[in-house]
Amino acid sequence: MCAENGGASRGQVTGVFLDGIRFASPASGLEAFCTCFCEHCARAAEALGLDFERMQRDVTALYQHLVSGAPLAPPEVAGSPIGVLGQLMRWPGVCDWLWFRQRTITDFVEELARAVHGEGKQLGGYLFSPCLAPLVGQDYVKLAPFIDLFAPMLYRNVNERNCIAPINTELHVLASWEDPPRGPVGILALAGLPAEPHAGLDELLTRGVSPEAVRLETARARALIGPAATLAPILWWDDPLAAQTVACARQGGADGVQVFRLISGAKARWSDIDRVGSGVK
Numbered sequence: 645m646c647a648e649n650g651g652a653s654r655g656q657v658t659g660v661f662l663d664g665i666r667f668a669s670p671a672s673g674l675e676a677f678c679t680c681f682c683e684h685c686a687r688a689a690e691a692l693g694l695d696f697e698r699m700q701r702d703v704t705a706l707y708q709h710l711v712s713g714a715p716l717a718p719p720e721v722a723g724s725p726i727g728v729l730g731q732l733m734r735w736p737g738v739c740d741w742l743w744f745r746q747r748t749i750t751d752f753v754e755e756l757a758r759a760v761h762g763e764g765k766q767l768g769g770y771l772f773s774p775c776l777a778p779l780v781g782q783d784y785v786k787l788a789p790f791i792d793l794f795a796p797m798l799y800r801n802v803n804e805r806n807c808i809a810p811i812n813t814e815l816h817v818l819a820s821w822e823d824p825p826r827g828p829v830g831i832l833a834l835a836g837l838p839a840e841p842h843a844g845l846d847e848l849l850t851r852g853v854s855p856e857a858v859r860l861e862t863a864r865a866r867a868l869i870g871p872a873a874t875l876a877p878i879l880w881w882d883d884p885l886a887a888q889t890v891a892c893a894r895q896g897g898a899d900g901v902q903v904f905r906l907i908s909g910a911k912a913r914w915s916d917i918d919r920v921g922s923g924v925k
């Protein structure tokens with residue numbers, strides 16, 4: 645946005661891309677994930693008619709459940725969406741909390757869309773993969789009227805433990821919360837992704853998930869947003885099966901793809917700047 649001329653009206657700008665429009669994901673850590681219960685959220689939740697105390701109580705129970713290493717859903721139930729729903733309904737405040745996170749993000753994006761569309765510009769958004777989006781407050785269906793270009797982050801093979809956003813690292817973190825850790829087949833089932841021949845959980849980091857998972861997640865995104873919006877998933881640059889992954893995204897209904905490229909050393913340089921408190925993010 646440009647303050648100098650009053651917002652998104654600068655002539656050469658086609659649109660605005662949003663990133664980070666979400667709450668904390670599992671890879672940010674269990675404590676960060678089980679938020680937000682600040683006074684602003686309390687007021688916003690109550691204004692929406694939610695029982696904030698019940699939300700806080702049930703999310704605390706979920707947190708304690710997960711800290712103890714207990715599975716979110718027992719492996720026998722993980723492959724059954726109805727079974728998982730039944731499990732979740734034991735904590736109605738958790739259902740409220742997940743809905744509240746989605747509603748907050750949707751309202752925020754709607755407000756931004758009004759400003760951007762009001763200037764005749766387009767709105768794009770980087771979103772978590774559909775199998776993870778409900779955990780971070782992103783509802784593709786509710787966002788569809790406001791976002792013109794959806795860019796799901798379908799990073800399938802990022803070999804970095806606790807990396808925020810990639811499908812494989814977020815699932816690795818979710819599986820690691822369990823004691824003993826859930827195996828790769830179980831965590832892929834929970835995400836609705838096909839079983840793969842991983843020898844152990846850490847192969848989720850070294851091999852990632854398959855290009856077929858990218859096809860499935862693209863198809864899910866397309867089904868959720870409908871035919872009107874442009875769908876251009878962003879893919880991880882360092883993918884030994886890049887051609888296959890792009891083909892899978894196309895087969896899943898993508899109009900095009902974007903590529904996230906990490907330039908060698910860039911991360912360290914930018915984190916140094918962050919550490920000295922320049923405010924650069």
Ligand SMILES: [Zn+2]
Binds near residue numbers: 680681682683684686
């Ligand atoms: Zn808050």
